[in-house]
Amino acid sequence: MAKLILSMDNLVLKEIALTKERTTIGRKPHNDIQIDNLAVSGEHAVIVTILQDSFLEDLGSTNGTVVNGQPIKKHFLQNSDIIELGKYKLKYVNEAVTGQAKAADFEKTMVLRPGPVRAAAPPPAPPAAAVPPVAAPVVAAAAAAAAGAKNFSDTVAGQSATAPPVAPPKPAPAPQKNAALQLLSGANAGKELDLTKPLTTLGKPGVQVAVITRRPQGFFITHVEGASFPVVNGKTLDAQAHSLNDHDVIELAGVKMEFFLKT
């Protein structure tokens, strides 16, 4: 469950859980988060929460809303974003991201059903006057549909009502070292070829082609096309990928080259 931590001058004032679809922030007492300070507008901003995602929207406030130092109109909140309203700071904490969820629950696909379920969902909150009229129904509909999804997964799939947390995909950890090929024979002898791309092809299309793949575990050479297979250190490879070691000599389409790791 995502929450906000309200603070001023590095002093934590309170924690607010984002349990509602719409959490309003403003100076007036009817707001979910009331900040009684003249720098804050009566209806300052709203946070719309759709399952695990939260969106912050400025409601046309006098002094504006700042996230991580940037003034925003609408913002997709990420874990540990800092929202600034005058002297006050609100830190957005989404434990779904920071907490260690069970790996097996990651990204279980679930169905969201519009129609009958949406009708059964609680009516969307009346849009606040300051919300742009176009955005309001869309967000409300999505939120209602999201509520429907919860009902569905609860009753039919028998899973917990909250969607399993999903961490954003991490880029592949690059191999420790960089590597390159140096041509030892042929017209371009002496030339170096850096292996920076995830895939680098070698050889002549239609005659003989091999590919070097850059993986977290290291570099691998694999035969792609042609009747003859690449030769590494005098040994002919088969169709399987072959792990390359520093100073391996590759022969391909009549050209010799040396693989080496760069420091």
Add this chain to the structure above:
Amino acid sequence: MTLSGALEVASCTDPGMVRSHNEDSIASDGDQGLVVLADGMGGYNAGEVASGMATTVIITELQHLLVKRLPYEIDAHSGQLVAHQMLHEQIAKANTSIYQAAQSQPQYAGMGTTLVVALFYDNKMTVAHIGDSRLYRLRGGELRQVTKDHSLLQEQIDSGVITPQQARQSQNKNLVTRALGIDPIVEAEIHDYDTKPEDIYLLCSDGLCDMVSDDDIGLALQTLSSNLKLCAQHLVQTANDNGGRDNISVILVRVLRDYPAPRSIVGKMMSWFK
């Protein structure tokens, strides 16, 4: 009707690095120009049952129908293209089978599956899809996503709530708005596209596109196009290297040559007089 020699098909499916089950299911028939991929969901082994039912029903029924009927003709009763009609009917049949199994067997309650089907005929393909399994096309070095997901995230992108860049960070990736076998009736999205020799089509489950960027998919298709089997394995391997959090399935189809429909003598005569 057979397309033998016009298409090259390669596929690969893998449970990934985290899951113990593979709930994806794939089937293909290159000679009939038919490829099917499904990503099942539901507790225990129900996901596998749903996706397996979907691919089996659709591929076997269409194989039978394609012997008798020509997909590029117009059906006399409905005025619809036969390909569309066949896909509509068989997807409905698969939906009913899964739905009824889910209703009658408590261990299958709530199971469902996404689906993407491509049928190739007459230098064209008809694509039907439900949910977030995708079809991409590589043409002239450019990768394009052909199908549009039926997912909460896609709806949010369409309505402008979030941008596609933010979508990659979203926590709500796994919510589909349409699936096979969940309701008594389901509507598949069906479209036709022209194909060209040298096109490469990729059908994949979200286990691939969530873990591998479109750029890396494009690079792999381009670099390894001469060895489709290796290319499919490489895509699965890349998804696993990046974490492999979901099941990964890939079907690749390369168009080797034109495959125009054989027109009848009468049809040819008619076209001369036009």
